[in-house]
Amino acid sequence: MCVRRCVITVGDLGEFGVVARVSGRLPQGETVLLGPGDDAALVRAPDGRVVVSTDILIEGRHFRRHWSSGYDVGRKAAAQNLADVAAMGAVPTALVVGLGIPPDLPVTWLDALTDGFRDECALVGASVAGGDVTRCDLVVVGVTALGDLQGRAPVERSGARPGHVVAVAGLLGRSAAGLALLDSGRVLPSPGSGAYGGSDGSPAGPRPPVPGPGGDPLEEAVAVHLRPRPPYACGPEAARLGASALIDVSDGLLQDLGHVARAGGVRIDLDPGAFAVPDAVAAAAAELGADPLDWVLTGGEDHALAAAFPAEVPLPDSWQVVGRVSEGEGVHVRGRAPGPGGWDHFR
Amino acid sequence: MCVRRCVITVGDLGEFGVVARVSGRLPQGETVLLGPGDDAALVRAPDGRVVVSTDILIEGRHFRRHWSSGYDVGRKAAAQNLADVAAMGAVPTALVVGLGIPPDLPVTWLDALTDGFRDECALVGASVAGGDVTRCDLVVVGVTALGDLQGRAPVERSGARPGHVVAVAGLLGRSAAGLALLDSGRVLPSPGSGAYGGSDGSPAGPRPPVPGPGGDPLEEAVAVHLRPRPPYACGPEAARLGASALIDVSDGLLQDLGHVARAGGVRIDLDPGAFAVPDAVAAAAAELGADPLDWVLTGGEDHALAAAFPAEVPLPDSWQVVGRVSEGEGVHVRGRAPGPGGWDHFR
Structure with a gap:
């Protein structure tokens, strides 16, 4: 019987207890030769090279624990790094994760975070091969993703040439629309998103009202903001098709194409x-009286992919042509160069 | 003429300005095929595998800006990760670094941090191949190191067998002695350590008194606490010699041998x-009335290496035999099993 308190925290487990608990929830795929438990992990790099990308996510800046469950944070942190690997034309193989967490964090939140990492990795056949955990007053997540180019050249940002077309894979604007909806308070993370209810590891809190009929597109926008859905396979696909440039759309299309x-x-x-x-963007724009194209062109965090291709490349349906490359500079819409859009973390 | 304020901050540069400035200070060695500036970097992994280790350092927990200069933090953050790679028997090839920094951080501090990373990497022929920077109220440094096993098997922690000897490479106890000296207030970081004076990137502050004659061993202990000196080459050396187990001494010898x-x-x-x-440990113990062996056996952050070797392996002078492996369990000193020593970040 629980007398004094019922929530088991990471402080109760201690550092090595946390490491053991996290490691125990992480299956290792065939790309990992040596997983968690030693000074370092060992990951396959079949063609003698490894793609590596890192990001750091800070509570209050990149996520909020009252909006995002642990599971959401794990999915999103993994997704944005796996998308960076895909944006080189590579297939992700492994993640390593550095965690700063407060001692009073419920263990269920940590479990959910771990499961979020595991499940996002599983989408691409990667594994969480190792990590580090330390105490911090706020949740800090450092993620590094590794990937395999399968013998191909990396697709850099720099190869777009006059005459090439610009194309996008994945949907744009939903994450920004979802953020605007959350900011407005008109839509709360739905119970289905996993952000509320203690069982999935979020802090206990009242369940928000479920959005009424017709609210589905709005819920979709919020869900994508909490858990982006990058078109991972389109990265290697673009490389195979002969893309001349490839980039992850993390800061907004205008800024990233810049x-x-x-x-x-x-x-x-x-x-x-x-x-x-996207319907979700149109619905959110109608709800908030906004211009949907603003979110499509400047919204970040969808982790769609943008590429340039030589004009003669026949593109599959996964790629939508949205522009052209010519001599000159800048990104133009209807002949005008808009402001940078996106956002800059220090201004 | 500077009228309102003279310190240029990272907030003045903005996110992309920070990235450009940091990247511009980082030469790329031959292990890096594609350095900073794209969605991900590309690093050589010549034998088709890559060693990967990650750590996260939090201001106030792993370093203090009034003790450590930006340069110290860079050196130490790099060192502890490069040592993890060496502790698998591998040669480090590259780091990627995720930075959370406050907007009012002086750019000189960031420059010094970058230079610290650069210089520690240069000791082992590695490079900082990429990174991420974001805004955070305190300095957070996430570091991931990659390494090359050069065709050898990784040396795991698990291979020690009865009859093997236990040996240590590098000096133990100096970092803990240095921390105790700083904690006591009897020794301040010396001007030479780089922690004071604005030109090396630390916050402006009064210069501390220089320790008097006879203070050199104490300064050495403090310097090692601020900038550990791992015996990197001894990791691959241990692997070549046939070590059965190998570990980085980061939490204290007793705990890590545990x-x-x-x-x-x-x-x-x-x-x-x-x-x-070490002389520095003996001098600090005399100064503070402590038992030097406590620091040698339980002090963390020296990043020495500990290994087990079959008894018949002739060991070079870089390895000092300090114990034996037998049937049973636990780590014993004079027949007794001490407490775990070291420290656990959550207890």
Whole structure:
């Protein structure tokens, strides 16, 4: 019988208890030769090279524990790193995760975080091969993803040339629309998103009202904000198709294509009519009186992929042509160069 | 002329300015095929495998900005990860670094941090191949190190067998002695350590008094606490010699050999008379009235290496035999099993 308190915290487990608990929830796939438990892990790098990308996520800046469950944070932190690997044209093989967590964090939250990492990795055949855990007053998640180019050249940002087309894989704008909905308070994370209810590891809290009929597109936008759905397979696909440039759309399409334009020394013209506005984005825009194209062009964190291809490459349906490359500089929409959009973490 | 303020901060540079500035200070060695500037880096993994280890360092827990300069933090953060790679028997090839930093951090501090990473990597022929930077109210450093086993098997913790000897490479106890000296207030980081004075990137502050004559061993202890000196080359050396187990001494020898004993299902007996107590440890113990062997046996963060070798292996001078492996369990000193020593981040 629980007399004084019923929540088991990471402080109760201690550092090695936390490590053992996390490791015990992480199956290792065939890309990992040596998983958690030693000074370092050992991961296959079949073609003699390894793609590596790292990100750091800070509570209150990249996620909020009252919006995102532990599971959501794990899925999102994994997704944004696996998407970076895909954006080189590579197949992810493994993650390693450094965690800073407060001692009063419920163990169920940590379990859910771990499961989120595990499940996102499973989408691409990768595993969490190792990590580190330490005490911190706020939750900090450092993620490093490794990947395999399968013998191909990496697809850099710099290869776009005049005459190439610009295409996008995955849906844009939903994450920004979801964030705007959460910010507005008009939509709360639904019970189905896993952000509420203690069993999935989130802090205990009242369940929000379920959005009424017709609310599904709004819920979808919020769900994508909490757990992005990158088109992982489209990265290696773009490489095989002969993409000249490839980038993960993490800061907003205009800003990320700005990197492609600068790196290639070219101009990019986008055709706003070429974008299919996702239903979730249209519905959120109607709800909040916003312009859906703003979110499509400048919304970050969807982790769609943007690429340039030589014009003669026949593109499969997974890639939607949205613009053209020419001589010059900058990213233009209807002939004008908008502000940078996206966001800059220090301004 | 500087009217309102003279310190340029990372907030003045903005996110992309910070990335460009850091990248510009980082030369890339031959192990890096594609360095900073794209979604991910590309690193050589010549034998088709890659060793990977990650750590997360939190300001106030792993370092203090009034004790450690940016350069110290970079050196130490790099060292502890490079040592983990060496502790598998591998040669480090690259680091990636995730940084959380406050907007009011002076750019000189960031420069010094970057230079610290660069210089520690240069000791082993590795490079900082990529990273991420975001805003955070305190300095958070996530480091991931990659390494090359050069075709050898990884040396795990689990291979110690009865009859093997236990040996140590590198000096033990100096970091703990240095921390105790800093905690006592009797020794402050010396000007030479780089922790004071704005030009090396630390926050402006008064210079501490220089320790008087005879203070050199104490300064050495403090310097090692701020910038550990792992015996990197001894990791691959141990692997070539046929070490059966190998571990980085990060939490204290007793605790880390406890992992080796548990993983191997063996008992380890240490001979306290076999340890050469470093002069710096002896001097600090005399200064503070402490037992120098406590720091040697339980002090963390020296990042020495501990290994088990079959008894017939002739060991070079870099390895000092300090104990024996037998049937049983636990780590024993003079026949007794001390408490775990070291420290556990959550208790």
